[in-house]
Amino acid sequence: MSVTYEVRNGVAWLTIDRPDARNALNKEVRDGLFDGVRRFNADDAAKVLVLTGAGDKAFCAGGDLKEMADNALTVPPIDFVPQFGRNIEVSKPTIAAVNGVALAGGFLLAQTADLCIASDTARFAISEVKVGRGAPWAAPLSWLVPPRVAMEILLTGDMMSAERAREVGLVNKVVAADDLVEETQKLAERIAANAPLSVMAGKRTVRLIAEMPLAEAFDEAERIWEPVYLSADAQEGPAAFRDKRAPQWEGR
Template sequence: MSDAVLFDARDDGIAIITINRPDTRNCLSVDVREGLREAWERFENDSALRVAILTGSGETFCAGGDLKEMVSTGMAVPPRDMFALPYDTIELSKPTIAAVNGFAFAGGWMIAQACDLCVASTTAKFAVTEVKVGRSSPWASPLIHMIPQRIMMEILLTGKPITAQRAYEIGLVNRVAEPEALLDAAIKLATDILAGAPLSVKAARDTVMIATEMGRSDALAAARTAAEDCYNSADAQEGPTAFSQKRAPVWTGN
């Protein structure tokens, strides 16, 4: 890993990925983009890691794309694979949490939005600022499944930032924590996920995404299929057994 993105593989199954360019407000420069791609691939391919937390060093989560690069290269439409977006341009099968420690503007909002869950510092601010610099934000289209239409419309049309508290109120953020407690709050949320059986967690995540993409009847059918590996696993027997024996379950992921 380059020092542009730090990777901490903890013994408890949590990976902490940190964008480490505070001098440029953690913008999505070439080295950061390459580092994120490598970090997500490392997380996905390590069977011991079950949840990833993405955060930024310093006082900014991510200020967005590298505008200097866009000017110097005359960039028009960004290449489809320019950014390693979880579950979009890079395949991930495990849960991710954004721990937003400061500004998450433009591309910073984009990568926070791409994560499954979001914990924000009370000092964090979110904005889709593309209208301010003559760019566009097609990546924001999935927001319609997260927040109300009129609120989404205002955010995209004005480019004005919203606070962490406002982001929590509209459903963009799951938890708000004081700056010094942000990472602990994200780790606590990750630990809550880790307490579940691995195949059950996967089936639960699949169910949410299936329901987002499909109508009611199709989603029900697809979710039932997605749940079969979970129901047929050894853990599906271990869970009820542990409950009846009044002990903590021992998950194997099989």
């Protein structure tokens, strides 16, 4: 099995398990990722998804170039690999735990997650210019990092260190390689402990300004958050604070 799915204390770990091939995205892996994301979407026990790669060399080295050459792949279809919010909806939070190189399609996977934690050995690159391929999926990149940084990443194809990725805003936190799983699990559990409706509304709100003018974004944010205010959880939070107890979220 090239992709595994495991839930640990409310956190689903979706792992690309092709370390000998640097976790490259062959068809089996791509299909496994789609299946894993669908499983997460339907899994009420899983509050946060973590995407990572097996081994310590590569998070994901991108598309399987041997398979591409054998198939004479030209323009990849939109559903070639999961792109959260583009070709597959994921309302719950996602985290990329980058444990090695994240190249091309691996960069795509790290980019598409809501949060990114990287080991100090991680490196990032959109390397398509070095192999004559394309990166239309990089359209949101200049929303995540400054435009001139995005331009440098796309035009040079050069490797970016984990620390540089953190400096420019692509990565939330850099940790020692041996601590990556533990630190990512801790972050995911902190998110999972929060009111789920508020978490999902917060995720939707962050993306609004990338999609519409500010005045429209405010109006849409009001629509997104109104059901949260009207939910049972919105009453549970203050009641738990008053009663000095942990809140019991129902997600409604």
